Amino acid sequence: MPMKAFVDRENEFAIIRAFVEQACAGQGGILVVEGPAGIGKSALLDRVTAAGGPATFIPLRCHAQVGQLEAYGPLLDLLAQMEETRSRRKRLLRRSGESFRSRWPELLTLVPSFGPTLKMVAETLSGPVPGAPLVDNRMAARSIAEAVLLTLREKQPVVVMIDDAHRIDGSSCAALSYLSSALADQPVLLVLAARDDELTDNPPARHLVEDLCLHDMARRLRLGGLPVPAVAELAQLVVGRQPSASTARRITEQTGGYPFLLQYYFSEEKTRLALPAAAVTLGDVGNELAGNSNPESGLADQVGAVIWARLRRLSDDDLRLLSVASVQGREFHSKVVARLVEQPHDAVATRLHRLGKETRLIYPVEPDDWDESIGSDRYSFEHDLLQETLYRDQTPSQRRERHRKIGQVMGAYSQEHPEPPQEIALDLVRHHRMARDWLAAGRAAHDVACRLATTGASTREVVAITAQGLDDIRRMRGSSEADRLRAQLIELMLTASELSWRTRPEADGTVRLEALSTEALAAARTAGDIDLEIRIRYLHGKVLLYTRGVPAALGPLREAWERALHSGNAVSILLAGCEYGRQLPKADVAAGLQVLHQTETTVAGLPEVANNADPVVQRARYMLALQLGISLFDAGQIGPALDRLRTTIPAVRLRAALGLLPIGLNYLAQVEAAAGNLAESEALLTEAVELNDGSEPDGWHAVNLAYLGTRMTLDRAEPAGLPLLEQARAEAELTWQANLAPLVANLYATSLIAMAATNPIHYDTARQILEECLSETRRTGMRRSEIVALSLLGRLHLAVGDTMTADGYSAAAVDKLREVDWRLAAVCVEEVLYHHSRIQEARGDGEGAHESLRLARAEVLRKAGSLTGPARERFLQAVDLNQRISAGHG
Structure with missing residues (x-):
């Protein structure tokens, strides 16, 4: 011992x-x-x-x-x-x-x-x-x-x-x-x-x-089991190290806090376990203790002896009852067990009640609404090792068959009594998977993921469940239903994970995002579902935007939009129109706004139930409203943009549908800042940044960090904004999304140029960032970021006294703006024109400088026309850029 x-x-x-x-x-x-x-x-x-x-x-x-x-x-x-x-x-x-x-x-x-x-x-x-x-x-x-x-x-x-x-x-x-x-x-x-x-x-x-x-x-x-703090103390004594609180909790659940089991676990496993500071992965602890550990350790025999010392006194009938119950899990339902053993529920309920009182191997759990709706008692095994010992004492075929029956029974109850608790829904997926009923497992995974997504659950949970469901579907032979599920699972997975998409190629040169969207597109075609194919085609176009840029994306997006209009299906029009209208402004603001308005008009009568049933549709409905707001802003209509975004954000906060809130807060923050509401803008960006838990890189988190850092450096000359920008750039480098990474790079360079007056070394860093950004945007066709990078390079060279080079860059930016009729998403036209006028003046081109300023003033007044009363006055008088344009160079 x-x-x-x-x-x-x-x-x-x-x-x-x-x-x-x-x-x-x-x-x-x-x-x-x-x-x-x-x-x-x-x-x-x-x-x-x-x-x-x-x-x-x-x-x-x-x-x-x-x-x-x-x-x-x-x-x-x-x-x-x-x-x-x-x-x-x-x-x-x-x-x-x-x-x-x-x-x-x-x-x-x-x-x-x-x-x-x-x-x-x-x-x-x-x-x-x-x-x-x-x-x-x-x-x-x-x-x-x-x-x-x-x-x-x-x-x-x-x-x-x-x-x-x-x-x-x-x-x-x-x-x-x-x-x-x-x-x-x-x-x-x-x-x-x-x-x-x-x-x-x-x-x-x-x-x-x-x-x-x-x-x-x-x-x-x-005597009962040891509490969690005592388990942690015991680990310290035996292993020489304190586990984290979450690890101690998991060990306690595994062993029931039984000192004997804990002593053997810690003593026999301390070399392997070593209780790292981070949470120990205990998924296999039960396997180790219940019979799969190294036989030389003697641990399995010792633990088995302790557990079977209690089990051997059961009658064969009672032992079978608990064995069946162990297949459902640590917690089980009397009604499910009764169905599996094919005995009257009343008799089984009585026996379980007696077993609980006489043996304490199981104990009743307070029933929830779902338990009461199906008319069942719920029990729990005393601890995980007891349940796992019973589970592993069955043959693989016994376990698979019992998992299959439990899946069928619980699935039927879920149909009869809708909205089962989340743990029940997830358990249903597990039983289908353990039974190797891959189609049922994939179907259940999609249903559960949809429900979680519509209730604002963690996107990581949604992605994990859809990934498991996809893995299940891939295990079976192709069929129409399997192909449809494959496409739907990929659609939901990609939609939910959009914030953290990574676009760098794998070692073999493939891009996982593109491989997934291509797989989904092929599955949708094979399934023969036209509307599903439209949905996947627009998704494929979105992926191409992130991985290859605007030119590669707009073709598939336009095709999906045209097919949706031809089909007349309101859901297809919403999905395809929202995404096409969202990306088209990167090349043509007016055309993109027209698509968004047409989409909104077409789907105005779409029943609200459609939103609730499908998280992808729900997300598109809110995204359409948000995108209309930011596109109105890009078109110079600040007042309508503020109204729409301020109305939509509270609804998005309530639903938190698939990661839309960080995007919506960013949009509103941009418009608030442009209207002169700087404090409001910074508060929104702070909220958006805090939404990320830091568990993985996130493209929009990088963007929000960059905007927040820029607000701090430009509005308050606060050096603490630069570390945020450095962090934002590092995070954007990890995900490198073609439409977002250049935004971060340009924001970082803007702040470096502003801070270089007191630390000239920032000019070199800004120049390097801008030259890399310029090269990347020309590869991906991200014209908006290319124009901003050109203008910033002009400002940088003016600041260091190289007016000729400054004029070359700045003039190129103005020329590209003129080509799109002075309208392009995420480009402040008056800012580009104002800084170009300063360069022209430095070059001795007074007439050109005057014309550029005139165009800048006209753009400011055009935007002011969308505002009324105090909001208009604030825009004209409180926004520093607008004051300088009004006053001339300064």
């Missing part, structure tokens, strides 16, 4: 010590310490003994042997121990076998004072001995009790601890019953430590304990 470490049990220890002190004061009695195997009863008694005190502590144990020779077993052991302490010359030695039977009466006569009485008892128990008188059993029990009491008086005060008392023989129970009435005024404490769930198998022992407690002649103390 590995080294024992003792933790916790302070309350239980104090209770026993209080009984010890009462006994020492002359108020003896009996204390029953109960608990299942491995719960730490023996360790607690050892600790009480080690603590010592004025009393004499006598530890005893009941043995597993059966038969007449075990009669009065622990009490004769007690007498033998007392005899050994009395005299070295004469000692009572217990033997086993025929030689002991024949010598027992003679040996007992060596015990002074009560030897003759014990001799008669022994002769009766040993069988006929020539010339021996017969002794009544009651007289024998009374004689043993009197002998024990007489002997104990020589050592008072005394504490007798009988461990494994669930094995005690009936004769000893009779003697203890007589003895109990005499202890009240004696300085003697008798402690019986027993497995309460095994007392049922020993009627004399059970009747003794019940009778003593009923007549207030004994007290009961039940």
